[in-house]
Amino acid sequence: MMKIFIFLTLLSFYSVSGKEIAGDSLRKEIRDLYYTKTSDADDTYDLGQKILKLSRTEAELSKGYILIADAVNKKGNYSKAIYYYKKVDSLSDITHADIDKLTANFFLSTIYSRISLKKQSQTCFEKSKSLAKKINTPETLAMVDDLEAALLLEDLKFCDVIPVKKRQIEADKMMSDDKMSLAVDYITVTFCYLKCGNLPDAQWYLAKYEEILNAMPESEKHNLRLSMYFLNKAIIFAEKGQKEDAKIWFTKAHNEAIKNDLKLYIARITEEEINYDMLDPKSQKKYFAEYIKQKQILKAHAEKVIIQEQSTQDVELKETRISVIVILTISILAIALIFFYNRRRKRQIKVRFEKIIQTIQNEKLSHQPIEFKNDENSGSIINEDVGKHTGSKENMIMSEEREKSLLEKIKEFERGSMFTEKNFTMAQMASALESNAKYINYVLQKYRGKTFSDYINELRIKFIVDKLISNPEYLSYKINYLSDISGFSSHSRFTYIFKKELNISPSEFISQLTEKAKLK
Template identity: 25%
Template sequence: MILSNNRLFGQYVLFVLLFLVSPLFSQENDEDMRMINKAHEMAFFSPNEALKLTDHMLKKASTADDHVTVYLIEADINIAKGDYDKTAESLFKANRLINKVNDSLKAEIVFHKAFLARTLKLYNQFDNYVSVVKILKEKEDNASLKSYLDIKLTFEEANMFIDQENYTQAITVINTLDKYRKEIEEGQLSDVYYLIKAKAYKGLEKYEESYKYYNLASASYVKDHKNTNLLTETALVLGTADLDYFKKDYTAALDKLTQHLKRLGDSENNYLLEKLNNRVAINYLGLNDKENHLKYNDAFLSYNKKVYDLETSAVNSAYNYINEEQALNLETKENSLKAIVFSALGALFLIALFGNLLYFSNKAKKKRLKEIIGYLEITNKLLVDSVDKVKSISPKKLSIPTETEQNILVGLKKFESTVKYTSKDMSLATLAAQLDTNTKYLSEIINKHYNDNFNAYINKLRVNYIIEKLKNEPEYLNYKISYLAEESGFSSHSSFATVFKSITGIAPTVFIDMLGKEIHNKKA
């Protein structure tokens, strides 16, 4: 989920902004630096107050480095608020200045974009951004910055393995940072390091190890960050509450979760509130407290709807900015080719002028002059053709390209051959990201080729999945409807029963009874 992606991010941003970035603000003084520090510190605890500071800082900014520094802090503020639309806006404002800033800020822009891509499950873009940082790292001469980039790349790689539930590989990767233990401590990154280990061991169901690293992460966080990052605090609460839940200590888990909900107060981060309310509801269910379970589950479902809408909007915004970025890159290349053409034309003009002077002064060289001019005209034509070729491949966005449509259809077939559709987290935005497209294209193609909207498409896959299980694995006939609902990806017993009946025409209990009798008769 998105929280598992963003909860570590804020902790290592301050390190580069304060220690690796070259002097910020062209007329920088102590007050300017205090304002930068204060804005970043408040970003993850009091984001709305931090925004007031960044508005003031933007008015004072005069260089590309100044502006990018503020845009990155704005991006962190919006990460803290769970507003990935505005996060993308801030990052791509910074990206427009990427060729005008120092190497550390350049890397930080790409890292932020990689984080956003991973958060929104735009994994192809994530890989592209990581590759860019690796190139920057190899070219970097500053040893401190090079170490920092290596540490952060490893954090990203380990988090990606955790997102993919490859916990063993995540441990292997994070352990490669042992050589940087001093840098990690000096950079106040220990809590990030320990949190990654805690998540990975929890995924491996090594709960004692996980609990040890959550405690180490908590101690490092309090020591280095003085309770100023609600994302990290939420990660610690959710992680340790999960461990309590696994031990069936529901009361201890609820105590942590409800206290943290109060601490969040009027937080705007729907992602955090969705997770916390979901965990509270589950623990009340463990205590068989149906009244409180229903109360917090209703809150969870409300936030879940908001998260779905926010995620869909953010994915579309990110794709729009990515397309804009690609268009600018193409325009830059085209301008470079034009410059070559104009240079050739200028050279042609000068040579022609010089040739004419020679022509009038020495007619004997006329034949040679024509050969030179002819050669240059051929060269110029090749350059013009090269520019035209670049123009001819500019993408048209009036309709879905045939190749794109075929790629999406192939991707859908591959998707249907997996069981990813049984994930409760599956959404139009999530699937679009996995297929490396946008939600509008995906929705249109599902409507066109399946005569269904996205929800109907997913629900049919889930119902067909559970029917196959019932037919081929008889033990499923004895499972409760609530288990079948969860197994196939539905959020509740009732929604599963409603959808099942709408597709098959009969209730799941009736279907199971009929199927059980049929199997019994065949055996008899």
């Protein structure tokens, strides 16, 4: 947050000093309001509303929307923040205010990334990079580097972060004596080296960070991302096998993050505690529940944004209808040539579709947990398979009682929707089921005949098929949206898995369902 604050201060300076594009003049009354210091997000929001009421030009409106967007972003209302930052982006096209456009796209990129809309985040990042080069100040170029590093961290590309952060470290050394920014860079590089398995370099950068930390006044140490420092110390001890020391530092990291309400760091610390098996079952369950809650909040914002953007796309589609009609007219001859091919293909698709629907009806897919190939009768399978393994104990890795209990938990898990979280991992499933990866893999292979990855993909396809059949409104949603809510990383991955599981593409399946609904 400290770097973002510095960035905004610099943007303000360039605007005041006349480096803003000509034509973006603000009246003194508006300028004074815009640069007024506020104590919290509510004050910032009220100030933005006041500017909107007094505004006479698009440039003045833009400043009001920047403050409102900043306020709702700080309060965690990401869908509204995106809405207002997009207004700023649109107004900057009229006013030619590069600073405002850079501000909007900078924060749009971070918010989109936070709610896992990676494509939109990357688009805004590229705009930010282009604008920073156009403005061409060391500060704005450095901030784009900081944004790039943050996005790579969100994508867990730790080794790719290191060269970006090293570049920033050199820039920080040349630009100013600001030790805080340098310390933040050091501690981030430390974490990335640890995640890349390079302990010696991680310890070297940690020592550089500690030099700044020890020289910093106590009143300013909270700005040095202490929770990340404590986390790095914990990981180093864990890597060395000193579990008790690691637990002490993990606790300090957690307490520091909670004290400052740093939800992103809380989630990251929890993931590392689970990774190094540091939590007792009670704490693991508590922290994991909070982790899932935060993920669900972000997912809800993502769904809102997707629906908003889909609505915008629908409006744009109507505006281009005339062009589409012209293109369709030109395409009639080509369509005629492939008519017979398409008719044959449609018959094949219809046969596949009817087979899928019949299978679903037989297995009651829409009302009960999915029935797998090796699970025609869950009860009998438990008795037969467990009995079978009783006679050959070398093949058993757990007791019959534990095996039955875990299978029941898996069935309960299948009735939920936790598997629709993006980047859902075996560690998360193990935590939710209060078991471990070895046991879960064993039961999945034995009773489901699947690897973990194939099993999760199958559940996700079942989930979205169930939604399409049970909720007709889903038939009008875009494939991108269906992909997002079912937990796939991309549109193409969703389409590939859907076709692999059902031998029919998502669009073909939706088309057949739509036709079937019309006949009712």
